[in-house]
Amino acid sequence: MSNVDQIRALEELAAMDAEVKALEEKLAEERGVLGGLKESLKQLDERLLTDRATVGAADKQRQELQIDIRTMTQQIEHSREKLNRSRTERESQAAQRELEELRKLVRDREDEIQRIDNDTAAVRAQVETTEAEHKALSEELAAKEGDIQAKVAQLESDRETRGGGRDVIVKRIPPVLYRRYEMIRGRRGTAIAQTADGTCNRCNMALPPQLYHRLRREPLIEQCPSCNRIIYFAPPQEATKVD
Secondary structure (H helix, E strand, O other), X not given: OOHHXXXXXXXXXXXXXXXXXXXXXXXXXXXXXXXXXXHHHHHHHHHHHHHHHHHHHXXXXXXXXXXXXXXXXXXHHHHHHXXXXXXXXXXXXXXXXXXXXXXXXXXXXXXXXXXXXXXXXXXXXXXXXXXXXXHHHHHHHHHHHXXXXXXXXXXXXXXXXXXXXXXXXXXXXXXXXXXHHHHHHHHHOOOEEEEOOOEOOOOOOEOOHHHHHHHHHOOOOEEOOOOOOEEEEOOOOOOOOOO
């Protein structure tokens, strides 16, 4: 296999690898969108769980206080009856003290209920806001999930198709050269470069004049002394930004 043929095979391989890389990046992007929506929904679920627990505990405490108030209200009625039935000053004073004490306990419970309402008002409002956000995000996820999953499936299929075709090209490249290509690609991301004017079009460093003249004279495959990429000469009209 001539050097010209090897160069063409390397160009095809680099183009395919760039295309597969772009597909993989797009695939990661689409999966990221879907994962981001699900993560946001999870965070809303956690926030709702915490806030609802806070509201639930407050409601339970409020209910217990209301039960106390109802019980004490009944006791106040009994104390009033005792006051009305009292026959002595001593009985009247005892009933009056009992009545005042119960009324104070009722006021304390009412004040506590008001405090609870004030403390949880912001949390209750936040629950409503979060529920609205959760509903909107759930609807967005439901609308996008099918579309994104379809895109992901297509991208995966395209990647497999292009990746499978890669093997055909690799067979046209000598094993030693292919191993060098893969090693450089693993380190640099891109493995090949061109020169049309004595400068590597990847690292933009000038090549040694002797190397550049050799590359111009015949189709050689060398390595850039600066970035170590596989480099070859391409006339200005043929030079491309290889990936």
